[in-house]
Amino acid sequence: MFSGLSAHLEKYIADDDLMNLILKWPVIFIGASPVDAAAMYSLMTYAGHARGTWWVSLQWRSGRPTV
Amino acid sequence: MLTPAGRYRIELPGGVTVDVPGTTAGLVALAQSRGGDEAAFRLKLLLAEAQVKFEKGVYEFIWKPMISVGEMLDLDLMKAGLEYVVAPAPRFPHPSDARAGSAQGVSGVQSSSNIPLLPLTFQSIALLLVAGFVFNGPHPSPCATCQSCFGCRHRQAGHVLWAIGPSRKVHRRR
Numbered sequence: 001m002f003s004g005l006s007a008h009l010e011k012y013i014a015d016d017d018l019m020n021l022i023l024k025w026p027v028i029f030i031g032a033s034p035v036d037a038a039a040m041y042s043l044m045t046y047a048g049h050a051r052g053t054w055w056v057s058l059q060w061r062s063g064r065p066t067v
Numbered sequence: 068m069l070t071p072a073g074r075y076r077i078e079l080p081g082g083v084t085v086d087v088p089g090t091t092a093g094l095v096a097l098a099q100s101r102g103g104d105e106a107a108f109r110l111k112l113l114l115a116e117a118q119v120k121f122e123k124g125v126y127e128f129i130w131k132p133m134i135s136v137g138e139m140l141d142l143d144l145m146k147a148g149l150e151y152v153v154a155p156a157p158r159f160p161h162p163s164d165a166r167a168g169s170a171q172g173v174s175g176v177q178s179s180s181n182i183p184l185l186p187l188t189f190q191s192i193a194l195l196l197v198a199g200f201v202f203n204g205p206h207p208s209p210c211a212t213c214q215s216c217f218g219c220r221h222r223q224a225g226h227v228l229w230a231i232g233p234s235r236k237v238h239r240r241r
Contacts, residue, residue, distance in 0.1 A: 012113040016102055019110070022087050022094070025077060043124060046117035053072045053089035 008039035104162050112159055116151035123147040 005027055013019050024034040026044040034041075072089045079085065088094050091114060099107035123144055151159065 009113070012109045013098075013102075013106065016098075016106065018085065019098055019101060019106070021079075022077070022085070022097075023110075023113070025087070040120055040124070042113065042117040043121040046114050046121050049089065049094050050091045050114060050118065051121075053075055055070055055072050055075075057070045 003039050005034045005037045005039055005041050008042060009034075108162055112151065112155060115159060116155075119147050119150050 005024065009020055009023050013023065023042075023045050026048045027034050027037050027041045030044070032041065074086050074089050074093070077085045077087055088097055095107050095110055098110040128141075128144055
């Protein structure tokens with residue numbers, strides 16, 4: 001709870017570099033360092049998977065993209 | 068328009084790409100394929116702990132205005148933060164516990180109690196609990212105005228309870 005995200009994840013998944021990277025990815029995506037970010041940011045990992053990963057689909061109308 | 072993604076792709080150095088499932092079930096399956104039941108269990112435990120943070124943090128904590136230090140020390144929030152850290156085993160049994168049956172607890176059977184705990188001392192927990200009680204007090208009793216929404220822990224749309232202290236209650240309609 002009071003450690004960094006990297007240290008927090010290593011308590012659970014220490015021996016799988018790929019899974020470790022995947023779980024850190026949502027924090028990296030928002031521009032934070034997993035080493036410096038608080039362990040609280042594991043809620044980003046949860047939200048990205050349990051609440052779904054979404055993307056914005058664009059449509060071209062009149063020569064410009066619209067959401 | 069937002070579209071749910073079933074998966075997303077991470078590009079690693081060297082041109083390697085990894086397709087990551089966009090769902091919990093898919094991610095757990097990926098962990099299981101790479102590390103077996105133990106890896107899947109640890110991932111599920113991590114996500115369960117993160118779920119508590121998400122629901123408490125998003126649905127309750129951020130609804131409270133940051134107007135005093137005391138409200139940061141909320142007993143409910145503190146309890147949620149430590150929920151899966153102090154004793155995960157009762158509410159999150161390891162899969163091998165079920166397989167072991169009566170052999171549960173026998174040496175060699177891994178259980179969730181093997182998950183390392185955070186380096187919290189009893190003194191620091193006690194200090195935080197006391198500080199939270201002194202500054203914030205217990206949750207105030209629901210009054211007639213918020214009786215209907217207090218039970219659902221402030222999640223009812225349009226009604227937010229500001230619990231500042233034991234003697235101050237402010238109710239606002241959003």
